[in-house]
Amino acid sequence: MTTASQPVTIYLARHTQTTSNIMDIMQGWSDFPVTQEGRGIIRRLGRGMRGIEFSAAYCGTLPRHYETARGVLDGSGNEGVSIQMDPDLREDNFGSFEGHSTSGSMQAAIEHMGYKTMEEGEADRGSKVHLDIQDALYEMDQADVLKTTLAAQDRAETSAQVQERMNAAMTRIARKGEQEGWGNVLVISSGLSIRQFLYVVDHGTDFSDPTNATVTKLTYQDGAFTIHGRVCSSEYYDRGGEE
Template sequence: MTNGASSAVSNNLDPDSTGRVTLFLTRHGRTTANSMRLMQGWSDFPLTKEGREGVRRFGRGLRGIHFVSAWCGNLTRHYDTAREALDASGQKDLRIQVDPDLREDNFGSYEGRDEIETLTTVCNYMGYESRDQLREAKGRMISAYMQDAFHRLDLENPLGTDLAPEDRAETTEQVLTRMKRALTGIGEDALARGGGNVLVVSSGMSLQQFLITLGDDIDVPDMANTSVTKVAYANGRFSLAGPLASMEYFQAGGEE
């Protein structure tokens, strides 16, 4: 694909609209853990070479969009995604602000373990044979149910780890509390600047769990690396401002 595809991107958001804030909620680029199919969570896996190339392509797709601020979680994959994307987009001088509340869900004792085996274990613990069966039963709420299952299972400690309670898997409520706190603060900060677009880089599960709270009809799909969901913020409330988990900016970036 060539860079000529950039015209397909919906850049119809006026960056100078006073008082309007649009958060570009973005999943980080591909990491070594993604390539090895390992659980990541709070563990700090870096971007792969392929991941960095994908982030730069994503950044090129953002050209022409002005960001008033940029935020990310406190893991290397979050910061490097934000930095390389902004550099490729033409906003090398924009400072990235880090908020630990934007990090991925904590999977406790299950971090660094085989992803397929671990997710199957969690589904079995909930009484289902597979993730597909669990999705059929729980639908749009699958990520919330899975995270709470991680929490309960880790407290039972079948792996025999000696993690302290505060280091074990989070509940969905804990994830939502910190994500809403972070994103509300980011939205208010942008409003204080007069509004505009904000790049926010986080992780798949934490973004999914936040997004399903925006409406009973919102069925959040699995999120590819560098996918974007635009969310409007006003009067302390969030609402969707575009498609869920869109790859339009990555696609518009084309090949170098």
């Protein structure tokens, strides 16, 4: 008779605010600086996560991911925890749309899908429309609608590609946690990539746009992830209070 493994608890958070979030600029594999407000958000999230002892921490390879992870660890009393960076934890790759207007790109994508507005798309597909937009960007980029002449491998990813790499990264982390006997793990990624992963875990999840520094708590045990509580929750940020 085999003994069931102990669960690994993962706190999966979106990075803090960057200048691109304020300036309405597409930011996938590209990166923009963390704002002054964003640094305050990191400190507040760190305070809100005090009392959680992290065994390990992971983040995407972009500065916004690392700065968020380091600040949260330092602010929560986990200064001694090192951070492992994984490119599979990056945001969706928007290809030729990187650096373009977010609102303009989203409108172009929703029209490519046959809708006039995002609200119309949500009424038809629910919150999953926010994930499906990635496939619209992929199709438009393959058609070179922006005339960038990028190589195919540099263009936007499909949702399936993002889901595959995010699930692979999260599973690697969780399995290592099982092997090493980790309790809590901090993982910092991005808004769309997090939702693409959560879709793999539970198709019924709300995939509406999360704000910066929101957290989803999951456990991994016996080869399966389970979501606990609200996805992309501001609970820990709210708990941190004002400075």
